[in-house]
Amino acid sequence: MVPHQQGVEASLLERFMSQDRPSLDAFGGRLSERVRAFFSRERVFRDASRTCDFERLAAELERLGAPWFDKVFELEEDFGGLVRRGSHPRNPSLALGLFQLICIGLGSSADEDADDDSAIVSSSWPMGRLASTSESLVHVGLYTPEGDLYMSEAGWMFWYIPMLDRVELLSGSASTFLERIALEDHVRHEMREYAATFFTADAGPAVAEALGLPSVEEASDAVVSHWMGPSLFVSRLPPTAASDVRRTRLISRAVKDLLPAARLVAERAPDASATVETHLPGGRERFDALRREGILVSE
Numbered sequence: 001m002v003p004h005q006q007g008v009e010a011s012l013l014e015r016f017m018s019q020d021r022p023s024l025d026a027f028g029g030r031l032s033e034r035v036r037a038f039f040s041r042e043r044v045f046r047d048a049s050r051t052c053d054f055e056r057l058a059a060e061l062e063r064l065g066a067p068w069f070d071k072v073f074e075l076e077e078d079f080g081g082l083v084r085r086g087s088h089p090r091n092p093s094l095a096l097g098l099f100q101l102i103c104i105g106l107g108s109s110a111d112e113d114a115d116d117d118s119a120i121v122s123s124s125w126p127m128g129r130l131a132s133t134s135e136s137l138v139h140v141g142l143y144t145p146e147g148d149l150y151m152s153e154a155g156w157m158f159w160y161i162p163m164l165d166r167v168e169l170l171s172g173s174a175s176t177f178l179e180r181i182a183l184e185d186h187v188r189h190e191m192r193e194y195a196a197t198f199f200t201a202d203a204g205p206a207v208a209e210a211l212g213l214p215s216v217e218e219a220s221d222a223v224v225s226h227w228m229g230p231s232l233f234v235s236r237l238p239p240t241a242a243s244d245v246r247r248t249r250l251i252s253r254a255v256k257d258l259l260p261a262a263r264l265v266a267e268r269a270p271d272a273s274a275t276v277e278t279h280l281p282g283g284r285e286r287f288d289a290l291r292r293e294g295i296l297v298s299e
Contacts, residue, residue: 030175031175031178031179032179032182032218034179034182034183034186034218035178035179035182037182038181038182038185038186039182042084042094042185043084043085044082044083044084044094045082045083046079046080046081046082046083047081047082047083047100048081049081049103050080050081050083050097050099050100050103050104051076051080051081051097051099051100052076052080052099054073054077056099057072057073057076057098057099058073060098060099060102061098064107064124064125064126065124066124066126066127066138067127067136067138067153069138069151069152069153071151071152071153071154071155071173071174072098072138072140072151074155074174075096075097075098075140075151075155075174076097076098076099078174078175079096079097079174079175079178080096080097080098080099080100081096081097081099081100082094082095082096082097082100083095083096083100086145087145090104090105090106091142091145092104092142093142093143093144093145094141094142094143094144094181095141095142096140096141096149096174097140097141098126098138098139098140100141101126101139101140101141101142106125106126106139107125107126117131118131118162118165119131119132119160119165119166119167119241120137120150120158120160120167125139126138126139126140127139128150128160130152130158130167132241135152135153136152136153137150137151137152137158138150138151140174143159143181144161146161146162146163147159147160147161148160148161148162149177151174154172155172155173155174156169156171156172156173156223157169157170157171157172157173157174157176157177158170166241167241168238168240169223169238170223170224171221171223171224172221172222172223172224173221176218176219176220176221176223176224179216179218179219180219180224180226182219183216183219183226183228187228187233187251190253191231191233191251191252191253192253192281192282193252193253193254193281193282193285193286194251194280194281194282195251195276195277195278195279195280195281195282195283195286196249196250196251196276196277196280197249197250197251197258197262197274197275197276197277197286197290197297198237198247198248198249198250198274198275198276199247199248199249199250199262199265199269199272199273199274200243200245200247200269200272200273200274201245201246201247201248201265201268201269201272202236202245202246202247202248202269203248203264203265203268203269203272204225204227204234204235204236204237204246204248204249205225205236206264206268207227207234207248207250207261207264207265208227208234210264211229211232211234211260211261211264212229213227213228213229213232213234214227214228214229215227216228223238224236224237224238230253231252231253231254231257232250232251232252232253232257232258232261233249233250233251233252234248234249234250234261235248235249236248237249248265250262250265252286255282255285255286255289258286258289258290259289259290259293262274262290262293262295263293266293266295272296273296273297273298274290274295274296274297274298275297275298275299276290276297276298276299278299287299
């Protein structure tokens with residue numbers, strides 16, 4: 001083989017191999033080092049063949065009869081084509097960008113006859129409607145093999161699990177969503193007993209201030225806020241469909257780190273109920289400790 005041919009083949013091989021490498025410089029949106037480390041560890045990258053320019057996305061939206069939400073275009077520009085491969089090409093465990101969903105054929109297989117009683121009522125794909133508020137949403141991604149990501153006109157990110165018919169508001173933007181999942185992954189690795197305790201009470205800011213926990217600014221916005229110290233992680237989460245009260249989530253390194261924060265929540269909201277993820281590491285110990293404290297708690 002002549003040197004020129006060897007160089008060409010080496011270049012082609014490099015391009016082929018790079019398709020499965022995390023491309024950390026390919027994203028237009030600002031990302032923290034934590035997210036970049038998460039992408040590298042989880043092999044999240046941007047597939048350039050599954051993103052498009054403004055004109056192509058506008059044409060696709062017109063073809064689909066979908067409205068032109070500015071935030072959908074911003075998502076495509078900043079993070080379109082972001083993917084973490086799953087067990088099947090059409091079922092990645094993480095994917096962002098409407099054009100990517102079109103590329104993997106979700107539009108052709110979307111269920112147009114969804115139950116009108118669903119938490120997200122399907123209309124003509126990629127559009128849906130949040131049943132609780134009638135707010136229009138656009139299907140813009142996948143998160144876990146079982147879940148879909150929807151975006152509102154304001155750019156808020158919703159996670160819908162059809163099997164459970166459960167919808168959860170995750171963040172106020174796509175970038176905060178990525179920061180949040182990277183932060184939660186970091187917490188799971190740092191705090192081995194990562195079972196969370198949820199309170200139906202808007203006490204996150206008060207707990208963080210009382211305990212001197214710094215804010216995790218890059219993962220916080222108007223929808224969700226986080227604070228983290230060496231032994232405690234506190235989140236202010238949106239309400240669930242069953243309640244209009246914001247929630248407080250506590251994840252601690254040990255039971256002894258949880259109790260001072262739980263007491264603060266109980267003092268601020270005596271009638272608030274708590275739920276512990278007893279199926280996760282450390283959950284049963286936290287459940288029993290909260291009961292001994294006289295805090296109303298369930299599994």
